[in-house]
Amino acid sequence: MANEANNFQELISHCKEYGYIFQSSEIYDGLSAVYDYGQNGAQLKKNIRDYWWKSMTQLHDNIVGIDAAIFMHPTVWKASGHVDNFSDPMIDNKDSKKRYRVDHLIEGFADEQIAIGNEQLAKDVLASMDALLTKDDYVGLKKLIEDNKIKCAISKTSNWTDVRQFNLMFSTEFGAVASDNPEDNKVYLRPETAQGIFVNFLNVQKTGRMKIPFGIAQTGKAFRNEIVARQFIFRMREFEQMEMQFFIRPGSQMEWYNYWKETRKKWHESLGIPAEKLRFHDHVKLAHYADAALDIEFEFPFGWKELEGIHSRTDFDLSQHQTYSKKKMQYFDNDIDPATGKAYGNYVPYVLETSVGLDRLFLTIISLAYAEEKWLKEDGTEDSRVVLKIPAKIAPTKLAILPLLKKDGLPEIAKELFDSCKESFHCFYEEKDAIGKRYRRMDAVGTPFCVTIDHQTKEDNTVTIRYRDTMTQERIALKDVKQLITEKIS
Numbered sequence: 001m002a003n004e005a006n007n008f009q010e011l012i013s014h015c016k017e018y019g020y021i022f023q024s025s026e027i028y029d030g031l032s033a034v035y036d037y038g039q040n041g042a043q044l045k046k047n048i049r050d051y052w053w054k055s056m057t058q059l060h061d062n063i064v065g066i067d068a069a070i071f072m073h074p075t076v077w078k079a080s081g082h083v084d085n086f087s088d089p090m091i092d093n094k095d096s097k098k099r100y101r102v103d104h105l106i107e108g109f110a111d112e113q114i115a116i117g118n119e120q121l122a123k124d125v126l127a128s129m130d131a132l133l134t135k136d137d138y139v140g141l142k143k144l145i146e147d148n149k150i151k152c153a154i155s156k157t158s159n160w161t162d163v164r165q166f167n168l169m170f171s172t173e174f175g176a177v178a179s180d181n182p183e184d185n186k187v188y189l190r191p192e193t194a195q196g197i198f199v200n201f202l203n204v205q206k207t208g209r210m211k212i213p214f215g216i217a218q219t220g221k222a223f224r225n226e227i228v229a230r231q232f233i234f235r236m237r238e239f240e241q242m243e244m245q246f247f248i249r250p251g252s253q254m255e256w257y258n259y260w261k262e263t264r265k266k267w268h269e270s271l272g273i274p275a276e277k278l279r280f281h282d283h284v285k286l287a288h289y290a291d292a293a294l295d296i297e298f299e300f301p302f303g304w305k306e307l308e309g310i311h312s313r314t315d316f317d318l319s320q321h322q323t324y325s326k327k328k329m330q331y332f333d334n335d336i337d338p339a340t341g342k343a344y345g346n347y348v349p350y351v352l353e354t355s356v357g358l359d360r361l362f363l364t365i366i367s368l369a370y371a372e373e374k375w376l377k378e379d380g381t382e383d384s385r386v387v388l389k390i391p392a393k394i395a396p397t398k399l400a401i402l403p404l405l406k407k408d409g410l411p412e413i414a415k416e417l418f419d420s421c422k423e424s425f426h427c428f429y430e431e432k433d434a435i436g437k438r439y440r441r442m443d444a445v446g447t448p449f450c451v452t453i454d455h456q457t458k459e460d461n462t463v464t465i466r467y468r469d470t471m472t473q474e475r476i477a478l479k480d481v482k483q484l485i486t487e488k489i490s
């Protein structure tokens, strides 16, 4: 795992060199906290998304998927509370003019204290911060920063403005008609995909004849004007979420909260993430819509951070949309309540949300996969490689097909194998360079299997298969290649 700062920089360079992630608009020096996925990155991202989508919508018979638009009626964001509440407390350094999210500034200070052995101070400062954030006590937060002489990383001074709120939503204008009041045409780029699910709750419930408990899943872009956009694709201004809203009976939320908390952690482990690199972090300060919330955290190369949020959102969102739209957001439950002996009847469902960032999960997987390996060869000299040990089931390319030479009919056999496999999984064909060099390139790009066609293939119809993770090789029948890879990636 790339768990040191310099290794993390190498991982970022590697992602660029092997077509995974590029800075957006790089030829114009990039756009801060916006990234493009290259040919391998786009495929890996799609494979992760598909894996999530399948586990939600195919492996659960009571969850369906939708694809709502990014633009939504502006009242959606008023009703959801985002216009008034979707903000973070910020503070500016007067000398450098740099703006910080208050929690990030204080957490950064705590990290520095831990690094120099002042663990108690770090603990105390974080506990005070949590308490002050819970009370929205901005004066107290500023005092905490000043009392601890927390400095700006650029100016190295503690010359701070007051703490104030900063809304994270991006807005733009809709339509071609000019208006005197720009607010008339104002629309937002959605800061979360969840609201697209809430406003479609009745459409899906009725057309799908869904019975509670049931879920609606969605993947898609979300946009946040993050102030401290940092740590590569961990915190971006344009990113992708994979969210599922699970509609339940009021009162059953804690049961489902515990169920989804465990289910989602196990799902991450099914992607090869070791259990000891995942942990739960209960929220101290709950969002305005939640009665319980936690993060599933992963130990990123730069520390433990949120990967996924599990939120018990009560009936807040549906009730708000009911109030603002004046449309009933209710469900008629004709199951019998054992407590009363009567049908549960009409109610606004409660909601349990699972919300994971696709880009953060991508970063999790790639940082676990990246390894720089060194070993001694039989002749005593050192050898090394950089390898991406991405789980085979989500690797962008599954099989590299490599004719040993560019002649003697070997490319023809290789191309025939390529054509017979390409319908089933992604293959890559290459005939340039020595075979050792080609293996190294496939290791670096993360291709789990290589098959080499050589002269023996012409004699006995066997090929060499090489396994990326162990670098072991074995001879198998050419006719068995497709079946073997299919089994390994399923």
Ligand code: ATP
Residues within 6 Å of the ligand: 192, 224, 226, 233, 234, 235, 236, 237, 239, 240, 241, 306, 307, 308, 309, 355, 356, 357, 358, 359, 360
């Ligand atoms: P954070 O505290 O890190 O800002 P959050 O609590 O605001 O995250 P949620 O609103 O719960 O995040 O969003 C759900 C998920 O979306 C997060 O767990 C994360 O994986 C992802 N996410 C949120 N903001 C970003 C971002 N700016 N860039 C990339 N992914 C993000």
